[in-house]
Amino acid sequence: MDHATFHFYAELNDFLPRRQRHKPVDHAFNWRASIKDMIESLGIPHAEIQWLVVNQQGVDFSYIVQPHDRIEVYPFSVQPETAPLVALRPPWQGKPRFVLDTHLGRLAAYLRMMGFDTLYRNDYPDDELAQVSNEETRILLTRDVGLLKRSLVIYGYFVRQTNPRLRLLEIIRRFNLLDSMIPFRRCMKCNGVLEPVAKDDISHELPHETGSYYEVFHRCQSCGQIYWKGAHYQRMQDFITQVTSAD
Ligand SMILES: [Zn+2]
Numbered sequence: 468m469d470h471a472t473f474h475f476y477a478e479l480n481d482f483l484p485r486r487q488r489h490k491p492v493d494h495a496f497n498w499r500a501s502i503k504d505m506i507e508s509l510g511i512p513h514a515e516i517q518w519l520v521v522n523q524q525g526v527d528f529s530y531i532v533q534p535h536d537r538i539e540v541y542p543f544s545v546q547p548e549t550a551p552l553v554a555l556r557p558p559w560q561g562k563p564r565f566v567l568d569t570h571l572g573r574l575a576a577y578l579r580m581m582g583f584d585t586l587y588r589n590d591y592p593d594d595e596l597a598q599v600s601n602e603e604t605r606i607l608l609t610r611d612v613g614l615l616k617r618s619l620v621i622y623g624y625f626v627r628q629t630n631p632r633l634r635l636l637e638i639i640r641r642f643n644l645l646d647s648m649i650p651f652r653r654c655m656k657c658n659g660v661l662e663p664v665a666k667d668d669i670s671h672e673l674p675h676e677t678g679s680y681y682e683v684f685h686r687c688q689s690c691g692q693i694y695w696k697g698a699h700y701q702r703m704q705d706f707i708t709q710v711t712s713a714d
Pocket residue numbers: 654655656657658659687688689690691692
């Protein structure tokens with residue numbers, strides 16, 4: 468048997484069995500395999516990996532593991548000291564766009580509320596999630612590790628938190644979204660684009676009190692839903708301000 472040693476940094480340890488976390492993993496092998504396949508066989512999906520360093524040289528996913536290699540595997544949050552590094556995927560261009568797995572409906576609504584183009588259906592099959600993420604260049608958010616191992620998935624992230632608000636905060640931090648939030652841009656229900664609408668044109672569609680308390684309204688261009696900055700919006704704004712200013 469040949470051996471290689473893997474060092475997994477920071478949040479990549481979340482995917483290892485508890486007893487293997489935060490220490491070198493000695494891996495025995497007797498077959499030819501790429502670094503990507505070997506890392507995924509240890510449990511870490513490629514979509515979570517940002518940099519690979521083998522014997523102090525940057526490599527990409529196609530590198531074939533050799534006996535006695537010392538392999539360092541880095542997530543997004545840790546920058547290796549080695550240079551030069553090899554990019555594992557093209558750098559993200561522009562504002563993040565998302566596609567969310569079926570169990571993340573509340574997170575999808577929150578991301579839309581903050582203005583992010585976010586596809587979500589509660590019946591997306593895994594094949595379609597991977598395909599949409601690939602073809603439309605969207606970041607796939609899921610709690611399904613197997614899905615993040617599919618080669619079609621270029622940009623993906625495993626959602627750690629279970630509470631919906633903490634999930635939103637986790638995604639804001641991971642993808643650095645604070646400066647690109649634009650509330651009242653996307654429909655929370657369908658991801659359609661919102662446009663301002665005159666109060667007079669829609670006053671007959673509003674609950675009586677809403678028409679007298681608020682002046683600014685938006686309408687979804689896809690499904691017709693009307694939005695205003697009511698109590699729900701204010702609670703979410705307060706939450707984000709409170710938590711992000713605590714950093
Ligand atoms: Zn809509």
